[in-house]
Amino acid sequence: MTPSKQEILSVAAECFMEQGYHATSIDDVARRLGATKGRVYHHYASKIDLFFDVHREGMARLFAAVEPARETEGDGATVLAAMLYAHALAVLENHTFESVVAQGVQMHRFGATTPGQRSTLDELIASRDHFEALFKNQAAIAKKDGSLADVDISIAVKTMLGGVQWSLIWYRPNVDSSARTRANLAKQMVRTLIDGVRTRAALQQDKPERRPSRAK
Amino acid sequence: MTPSKQEILSVAAECFMEQGYHATSIDDVARRLGATKGRVYHHYASKIDLFFDVHREGMARLFAAVEPARETEGDGATVLAAMLYAHALAVLENHTFESVVAQGVQMHRFGATTPGQRSTLDELIASRDHFEALFKNQAAIAKKDGSLADVDISIAVKTMLGGVQWSLIWYRPNVDSSARTRANLAKQMVRTLIDGVRTRAALQQDKPERRPSRAK
Numbered sequence: 001m002t003p004s005k006q007e008i009l010s011v012a013a014e015c016f017m018e019q020g021y022h023a024t025s026i027d028d029v030a031r032r033l034g035a036t037k038g039r040v041y042h043h044y045a046s047k048i049d050l051f052f053d054v055h056r057e058g059m060a061r062l063f064a065a066v067e068p069a070r071e072t073e074g075d076g077a078t079v080l081a082a083m084l085y086a087h088a089l090a091v092l093e094n095h096t097f098e099s100v101v102a103q104g105v106q107m108h109r110f111g112a113t114t115p116g117q118r119s120t121l122d123e124l125i126a127s128r129d130h131f132e133a134l135f136k137n138q139a140a141i142a143k144k145d146g147s148l149a150d151v152d153i154s155i156a157v158k159t160m161l162g163g164v165q166w167s168l169i170w171y172r173p174n175v176d177s178s179a180r181t182r183a184n185l186a187k188q189m190v191r192t193l194i195d196g197v198r199t200r201a202a203l204q205q206d207k208p209e210r211r212p213s214r215a216k
Numbered sequence: 217m218t219p220s221k222q223e224i225l226s227v228a229a230e231c232f233m234e235q236g237y238h239a240t241s242i243d244d245v246a247r248r249l250g251a252t253k254g255r256v257y258h259h260y261a262s263k264i265d266l267f268f269d270v271h272r273e274g275m276a277r278l279f280a281a282v283e284p285a286r287e288t289e290g291d292g293a294t295v296l297a298a299m300l301y302a303h304a305l306a307v308l309e310n311h312t313f314e315s316v317v318a319q320g321v322q323m324h325r326f327g328a329t330t331p332g333q334r335s336t337l338d339e340l341i342a343s344r345d346h347f348e349a350l351f352k353n354q355a356a357i358a359k360k361d362g363s364l365a366d367v368d369i370s371i372a373v374k375t376m377l378g379g380v381q382w383s384l385i386w387y388r389p390n391v392d393s394s395a396r397t398r399a400n401l402a403k404q405m406v407r408t409l410i411d412g413v414r415t416r417a418a419l420q421q422d423k424p425e426r427r428p429s430r431a432k
Contacts, residue, residue, distance in 0.1 A: 077414040147418035155404040162382020188371040196412025198293040202363035
């Protein structure tokens with residue numbers, strides 16, 4: 001059987017996720033596919049090219065999930081919540097691919113790569129930055145329309161995306177694989193991140209909002 | 217010079233963080249220390265023992281930071297916020313050690329370790345679970361006293377810890393190393409995670425609280 005490019009990518013994503021980039025070989029990927037090494041080399045000249053394509057596919061799936069959510073009706077924070085929900089669901093659904101995306105970010109930071117590989121990694125990181133920018137822009141809109149609190153947008157967005165993406169560490173796709181479970185996980189994550197866990201009653205007590213203050 | 221155990225641990229944490237467990241050798245650690253391999257082996261019989269001790273030290277630092285915060289005065293959510301702030305600061309301050317802790321969690325999941333190693337990893341993961349339980353218990357207290365919203369405690373805590381821990385991916389200790397910068401980062405992360413980013417005005421509009429409903 002000749003595996004399709006998509007099959008190769010899926011299996012490669014599993015290998016990279018489980019063993020890490022360095023410990024994975026094209027042989028491992030071929031073995032798991034039940035194909036010869038040649039079948040994989042037919043599509044990919046090297047392991048790093050394969051890794052990059054898994055990364056690209058992972059990013060493409062995130063964009064495909066989040067872009068439509070930008071058209072949600074509502075105030076700025078509601079749209080932001082919809083985007084974050086779409087992102088959370090995509091991260092849960094594409095657990096293996098998104099795990100490899102996170103590895104790519106780490107490789108970019110520490111990787112001893114060749115100049116050619118470096119430029120591909122730069123391109124992938126640029127796509128990651130562009131993704132983060134979608135959320136930052138929406139947060140800026142929400143701040144302007146008064147639906148987002150006066151937070152540092154950059155840190156808040158990194159924290160929100162991180163809160164979702166850390167599910168790559170704890171989510172077990174084999175155990176919690178139903179669409180309903182994933183939808184509930186995504187909903188609870190977004191609720192925590194957008195609305196916060198403190199009750200409004202407790203907020204009121206602790207930090208009166210908009211009370212003019214001369215404190216340092 | 218004979219490196220102390222603490223020096224070995226710090227340098228080993230850097231190596232593991234930058235290269236990952238598999239690509240790191242005792243030689244790398246010795247070289248960076250400017251010491252002989254023998255000096256490292258004097259303290260550690262193998263690379264995995266060294267890795268485990270870095271992991272242990274990383275966990276010990278998290279407990280040391282968070283335990284005192286449990287004595288904070290205030291309602292349940294205020295204590296939870298203080299614990300999360302202490303955690304955030306500890307993660308930023310111990311960036312290399314905590315990066316290795318995160319690696320250990322991944323190794324536990326996928327690692328092809330020996331039974332002996334496995335039991336040490338189990339012990340480390342139990343310590344990690346115990347750490348998470350501190351936050352879950354506090355969240356349960358906060359839910360009871362009405363300062364925590366009606367969220368799923370397990371998912372909310374994982375999301376909050378994750379929002380903080382994802383800083384292991386984006387925080388650059390060499391660039392943002394001042395204590396003031398770290399305090400501000402920690403504050404903004406906690407604010408996002410505990411109070412949420414949506415303004416109370418927008419919350420009011422979107423989701424009237426405690427309005428009795430018969431919806432399914």
